[in-house]
Amino acid sequence: MSTRMSRRSFLQTSAMAAAGAAVATSPLWNSANATAAEAARKVKKVAATDKLNIVGVGIGGRGAADINALESQNIVALCDCDWNYAAGEMSRFPNAKKYKDYRKMFDEIGNEFDAVVVGTADHTHACIAAQALAMGKHVYCEKPLTHTVYETRLLTKLAKANGLATQMGNQGASLNSTRQVIEAIQNGLIGEVRKVDAFTDRPIWPQGLETPAGVDPIPDTLDWDLFIGPAKYRPFNQIYHPWNWRGWWDFGTGALGDMACHILQPVVDALKLGSPVSCQGSSTNLMIDCAPNAQIVKFKFPARDNMPKVAMPECEVTWYDGGLKPDFPEGWPIGKNMNQSGGAAIFYGTKDVLVCGCYGVNPWLLSGKPVPAASSTREVANEDHQMDWVRACKESKENRVPAKSDFQFAGPLNEMVVMGVLAVRLQGLNRELMWDGKNMKFTNINPAETIQFKVKDGFSVHDGHPTFEDKYTDPINAQAFAAELIKHTYREGYALPDMPN
Numbered sequence: 001m002s003t004r005m006s007r008r009s010f011l012q013t014s015a016m017a018a019a020g021a022a023v024a025t026s027p028l029w030n031s032a033n034a035t036a037a038e039a040a041r042k043v044k045k046v047a048a049t050d051k052l053n054i055v056g057v058g059i060g061g062r063g064a065a066d067i068n069a070l071e072s073q074n075i076v077a078l079c080d081c082d083w084n085y086a087a088g089e090m091s092r093f094p095n096a097k098k099y100k101d102y103r104k105m106f107d108e109i110g111n112e113f114d115a116v117v118v119g120t121a122d123h124t125h126a127c128i129a130a131q132a133l134a135m136g137k138h139v140y141c142e143k144p145l146t147h148t149v150y151e152t153r154l155l156t157k158l159a160k161a162n163g164l165a166t167q168m169g170n171q172g173a174s175l176n177s178t179r180q181v182i183e184a185i186q187n188g189l190i191g192e193v194r195k196v197d198a199f200t201d202r203p204i205w206p207q208g209l210e211t212p213a214g215v216d217p218i219p220d221t222l223d224w225d226l227f228i229g230p231a232k233y234r235p236f237n238q239i240y241h242p243w244n245w246r247g248w249w250d251f252g253t254g255a256l257g258d259m260a261c262h263i264l265q266p267v268v269d270a271l272k273l274g275s276p277v278s279c280q281g282s283s284t285n286l287m288i289d290c291a292p293n294a295q296i297v298k299f300k301f302p303a304r305d306n307m308p309k310v311a312m313p314e315c316e317v318t319w320y321d322g323g324l325k326p327d328f329p330e331g332w333p334i335g336k337n338m339n340q341s342g343g344a345a346i347f348y349g350t351k352d353v354l355v356c357g358c359y360g361v362n363p364w365l366l367s368g369k370p371v372p373a374a375s376s377t378r379e380v381a382n383e384d385h386q387m388d389w390v391r392a393c394k395e396s397k398e399n400r401v402p403a404k405s406d407f408q409f410a411g412p413l414n415e416m417v418v419m420g421v422l423a424v425r426l427q428g429l430n431r432e433l434m435w436d437g438k439n440m441k442f443t444n445i446n447p448a449e450t451i452q453f454k455v456k457d458g459f460s461v462h463d464g465h466p467t468f469e470d471k472y473t474d475p476i477n478a479q480a481f482a483a484e485l486i487k488h489t490y491r492e493g494y495a496l497p498d499m500p501n
Contacts (some may be wrong), residue, residue, distance in 0.1 A: 101226055
């Protein structure tokens with residue numbers, strides 16, 4: 001992989017703006033020319049009647065759906081490390097410039113686009129989105145917003161510091177049914193909520209696996225080094241790509257990261273949840289490199305400021321996946337499937353129980369009473385999540401109405417989600433983990449504590465008798481391991497901007 005950078009790119013991405021917005025620093029960047037960097041970072045105003053100039057990074061999966069939803073705009077360039085997986089989009093937009101490395105694209109045509117759509121694997125969301133924000137580009141990023149808590153906090157602050165329009169790809173946030181849920185809860189329809197259960201029917205990809213020992217030939221159309229990106233290098237195996245990367249910790253965040261940004265969005269929004277104060281996770285067989293087949297995570301939240309029509313007391317939110325579901329609430333209709341569109345969220349109020357499906361769809365009350373139509377929250381035109389972001393991009397930062405999952409909302413939601421992933425990975429510490437959200441750290445892991453992880457699932461049957469010959473890592477310092485999960489050490493050639501104040 002080339003680490004060369006042109007003088008123009010150096011000037012565009014090298015310095016921290018005087019206003020306090022951070023610009024990336026790495027072996028490829030430094031802070032030598034603040035004036036040039038500030039000029040490069042100025043956000044170009046796009047008239048409401050003009051088309052937004054957009055580039056897409058990661059266009060073979062969810063990214064394809066996002067780009068297709070934006071085809072009324074000007075798709076300037078498309079970038080994907082696997083041109084076979086991305087072939088459909090490449091042919092759909094024949095006039096778009098084609099790239100494999102987003103850094104080269106940013107370098108060569110950084111002055112030709114206004115906004116970036118990020119649809120890559122989870123672990124590369126932050127490095128792409130952060131550089132785009134530092135360049136003064138609006139960003140639409142698929143869920144989960146990032147791979148770590150630190151990365152999420154960074155994107156949230158960068159977007160605010162640079163006055164940019166952002167949106168996370170949890171499209172249920174723009175549905176009218178989600179508005180119904182939020183307004184019903186905040187209007188006190190079901191009373192105070194102290195408990196929420198939520199689940200998804202994912203994963204629908206392999207999980208619970210040992211790290212593959214075999215090495216497969218890298219397809220000619222795939223740049224595997226670019227796919228690895230900031231993560232530690234590992235040999236190519238077909239189990240990782242395409243699609244199945246979601247189950248591998250270095251690349252994805254399992255079913256929780258994939259679906260909680262959808263299912264917990266109305267929960268966080270309706271209950272005004274911020275950072276949890278604690279969490280604990282449990283799961284089926286937990287391997288060192290791969291997410292488990294099924295897991296449960298419990299979050300505890302402190303009381304929040306009361307709403308005009310309802311109090312916001314302490315609340316527990318419990319997540320289930322991999323086929324696990326919460327108990328049916330008392331009075332549940334006999335024979336009614338709890339799963340709606342891939343999962344559900346159940347709000348237990350002091351006066352009633354509200355249930356909605358994945359993405360906030362089809363809200364209903366256990367009492368049988370109707371859920372009123374939404375009337376007070378902003379309605380998204382045509383419930384179009386992507387185009388609502390385009391609208392926000394075209395508005396001035398002074399008069400902008402944020403998109404429904406603008407990073408100022410999506411950031412705290414995503415921090416909660418990826419912190420839940422940490423609870424699962426740290427379950428071997430055998431405790432409820434206390435979380436200091438402000439400082440992004442667990443407060444009850446001792447400096448000398450260690451943790452081990454299974455690398456070989458050695459179960460077998462000999463002559464009718466079960467035999468367990470599991471293999472584990474050597475003891476790992478738990479505090480250091482947790483810190484690395486909260487803020488990754490990037491591979492050479494990749495770096496993040498500094499955290500704005």
